[in-house]
Amino acid sequence: MLSLLSRTHTPSSSRHSPEDSPTEPTMPTIDHHISHQTRRRRIVVAMTGATGAILGIKALIALRRLNIETHLVMSKWAEATIKYETDYHPSNVKALADHVHNINDMAAPIASGSFKADGMIVVPCSMKTLAAIHSGFCDDLISRTADVMLKERRKLVLVARETPLSDIHLRNMLEVSRAGAIIFPPVPAYYIRAASVDDLVNQSVGRMLDLFDLDTGDFERWEGWQTEK
């Protein structure tokens, strides 16, 4: 059994060859398992040119606070909406992430299934990027990484934003959902009686990160009817 295990763990057994310690049995080393268990969780954050840049920014801030390793990819139109809709400059947003990858860099680690990312969120997700993911047409790093998430059966959350929705949008969402993605339109929950847009954004970001079993602690959860509202 031991020899079988050592054979199946070739990388470790080649590091510690039996010749190094001939009297001791060769135990299969499990370095790669340990590093998987102890490393920080990794989430890919992709921002595209749908309105709602603040959702991506707040998601990055929350992930940073939760000590999640983030890999950020921004489309050209995400940069434009960040500038138009928020007080941030794209460079400030990039500074919130641990790693930033160029959208044209198809050789980035996240473009491969062998890179152990724990999931991906496209926030906000335009109908164009949704369509690219739907068709599997991977001509930029966002659609390629989303494609990798689906083929590797990893978590993929699409914060798809458009209104109203055409048959094409709806079909793409349905089929991408059937392929394993979670469609999370950033629809406000009016029962929180938001006092500000910030409250609505925090609630949306909190609910999207719930999908990764992460609790931002930044919004009120529904606890049944409250008498004092």
Ligand SMILES: Cc1cc2nc3c(=O)[nH]c(=O)nc-3n(C[C@H](O)[C@H](O)[C@H](O)COP(=O)(O)O)c2cc1C
């Ligand atoms: C201010 C602004 C808001 C936009 N909002 C949306 C939107 O909510 N949904 C959408 O699908 N496209 C929206 N677009 C259009 C996209 O930016 C456009 O389709 C772009 O090609 C998307 O490319 P990307 O997915 O590579 O970022 C918006 C564009 C601008 C300038």
